[in-house]
Amino acid sequence: MPFSTDPQGCEEAIIELFRATFTASEGAEEGDLIGDLVHNLLASTAQQDRFVFIAEEDDAIIGGILFSRLTYEQDQRTVFVLAPVAVATDQQGKGIGQRLLNHGLAVLRKAGVDIAMTYGDPGYYAKVGFKPISEADAPAPFKLQQPEGWLAQSLTDRAVTPLKGPSRCVEALNHPVYW
Numbered sequence: 541m542p543f544s545t546d547p548q549g550c551e552e553a554i555i556e557l558f559r560a561t562f563t564a565s566e567g568a569e570e571g572d573l574i575g576d577l578v579h580n581l582l583a584s585t586a587q588q589d590r591f592v593f594i595a596e597e598d599d600a601i602i603g604g605i606l607f608s609r610l611t612y613e614q615d616q617r618t619v620f621v622l623a624p625v626a627v628a629t630d631q632q633g634k635g636i637g638q639r640l641l642n643h644g645l646a647v648l649r650k651a652g653v654d655i656a657m658t659y660g661d662p663g664y665y666a667k668v669g670f671k672p673i674s675e676a677d678a679p680a681p682f683k684l685q686q687p688e689g690w691l692a693q694s695l696t697d698r699a700v701t702p703l704k705g706p707s708r709c710v711e712a713l714n715h716p717v718y719w
């Protein structure tokens with residue numbers, strides 16, 4: 541399956557993938573919220589502050605993941621947060637999500653990113669190497685509504701040691717509704 545990185549000209553299709561997938565799984569309000577988030581991440585985030593990966597089949601976009609920079613001003617390490625993640629509803633459960641995540645994490649590792657964070661279902665993200673981390677050890681930009689979903693993994697041979705806050709996310713994620 542071909543994976544692409546930050547494809548130009550596909551923005552609307554990527555936004556629609558997220559809107560439709562989250563509408564199907566969690567309702568129209570969540571679909572619009574996540575569609576708007578992806579629109580903002582693509583429109584307002586500098587190239588050096590984001591990674592976008594998509595999976596394609598027969599010229600259709602069937603999966604997408606975005607990472608954006610999480611800045612810990614008092615810490616030298618480079619940190620990116622994964623959000624959001626979607627695989628088209630009729631393509632779920634075939635391993636596409638895990639393959640896309642492993643591909644994206646490998647690209648970040650090669651790019652010199654030290655730590656990947658995410659905020660979601662610990663059972664799912666454990667399959668691609670994420671482990672729970674406390675807000676004390678990795679302060680989030682906002683107080684987390686579901687701290688058990690705050691997850692991290694090292695992309696180097698060094699373990700994740702506490703990150704010194706405060707942290708700052710990109711503008712598109714800079715709203716408590718996402719945390």
Ligand SMILES: CC(C)(COP(=O)(O)OP(=O)(O)OC[C@H]1O[C@@H](n2cnc3c(N)ncnc32)[C@H](O)[C@@H]1OP(=O)(O)O)[C@@H](O)C(=O)NCCC(=O)NCCS
Pocket residue numbers: 561562565623624625626627628631632633634635636637638639660661663664
């Ligand atoms: C979550 C999602 C990205 C998974 O993608 P996928 O391609 O269907 O997942 P994969 O086929 O790679 O992995 C399937 C495995 O994950 C498990 N899994 C799938 N969704 C899960 C979830 N929400 N929580 C826990 N486990 C989940 C399956 O049971 C399966 O386990 P197995 O490998 O032991 O059989 C996809 O279902 C999706 O887009 N859901 C709607 C949007 C969403 O919830 N996104 C994540 C939050 S940001």
